[in-house]
Amino acid sequence: MDFWEWYDRNFLAAQEHNVSIYELEWLILRLSDLDKLDLRLRSQNITQKITPELLTNLDCLWQKRLRNRIPVQYLTGSVTWRDLELQVSPAVLIPRPETELIIDIVAENCQDEIYKNGIWVDLGTGSGAIAISLAQYFAQAQVHAVDCSEAALEIAKLNAHKNQQQIQFHHGNWFEPLANLNLETKLAGIVSNPPYIPSLEVLNLQPEVTHHEPHLALDGGDDGLDAIRELIAIAPDYLISSGFWIVELMSGQAEIVRSLLKDNGKYTNIQIHQDYSGIERFVCANKK
Template sequence: MKEFLEWSIGRLNQAGVDSPRMEAEVLFSGALRVGREEIFLRPERVLTEPEKNLLRSFVERRVLREPVAYILRSKEFWSLNFTITPDVLIPRPETEVLVETLLSQNLKKPSELSFRLLDIGTGSGVIAVVAAQEIHNCQVTATDYFPSVLAVAKLNSERHGVSDRVHFVKSNVFSHLSKALYDCIVSNPPYLKTSNLNDLVPDVIDFEPWSALDGGSDGLGFYKQIIPKALNYLKKGGFIILEIGETQANAVTSLFHSTGHYEKINIVQDYSGYDRVVFARKKTNAYG
């Protein structure tokens, strides 16, 4: 196994893949279904021909810049493994900041009352699943426009034992959503400018769904829909948490202020110090 691993590292390095050793180890771990530590503990292990063929396939796919998450059909988020397909955006660590912001709120309610959460554009379902697991008595409505995306999210809800707490709805933002009031609305919407998409690395632009990346000409298209319309779906005093691009804080907070119906509008930075999440609360005297 050691020699095959060294070949894989060299192949990835030759192709200009960042962190070739780490990526080779991850591919080996996924292909052989073993922990990365076993790669070091059993370097003498003899690989079977089917194992070698699978590993060659994985390495060559990565050489062509296919993301590891799509090759392995798996990605870790919040210390949980989620099924990932090319239909969905690969979860990023930055989105955990949105989850942390959600969980940092005082979410305690009387035991007989559920906490109602709306997740717009659920993608792989990572936010919905973690919320259903972490928040007591949480009931999630998770939306997405594409049935293939909802199928992945539903699979992840079943995989993590929360399918009875997450209800999936095919909807373009609020278009096919039944009128109801929620304690909180969350979303990680597409926020890249259309003109910037071609500047992305091949790993992203050639493989991840454009629909999950393209935020329109100014990158704000979805925020312009979500922020005003969310007032019709939020309880008074309910809150909304949105992931944003690192340069969008001023523009997005301005959209909140322009409605006149939100308060406590705050920005949360990610661990690299970039603006990553906007939080706001619906005023108790707001309409709806």
């Protein structure tokens, strides 16, 4: 099969299946040593670089993408997030571009030494994306990461190793694994992208998400806020005075979370931050 014939056919097939043509390009670039210009300029040396075996493999993966709606990141088992190369599998949520901003917000708000040299926790670490990025940014800090999925923790450990970051991983339910570590009133910061989608909505997301991503990573209970309520209630026991608290959430939840933080009475400096699309995506605060 000729590469360009295959490419043109599948370019059209992507549009018919309502799949972004950039995903086709992404898959080709991930699996070959071509660059974007090769594709855009229809470079002649492509046919030498794409062997028949590679083309067969590309076709096999791409048909799974179109027919079974499997996300391309699960098909290749990898994703780039900030400057990290991360392994992913269906045991972990594919880290999203909008979540990248959580690190920038932390960096902007936590310039003092107490944060840079402090102890940080990423709750619900999944692939380890946030914890690894925190460890990279706060090179002097101690970073812990918690998840209740053993399979996710296995991936997160691999990713920390691959990206040469030291993180202490713990298995269990939110703060529970921290209880025996003598960390009460010792944390400089708590960061979390918890499950926040209302249970009924989880069943009606894009098929790529509903059918392939772990519901444990998505389902936040009836109103989506079960995990966030728990993080608000317990975090003050673990944070130092002025310790930083931040969560990611979905459109429509930020004002509710602001009220929950206010009503708790132990937080100050409550801020809402938007993502790249202008959605109120993060709420952060400091412990009083």
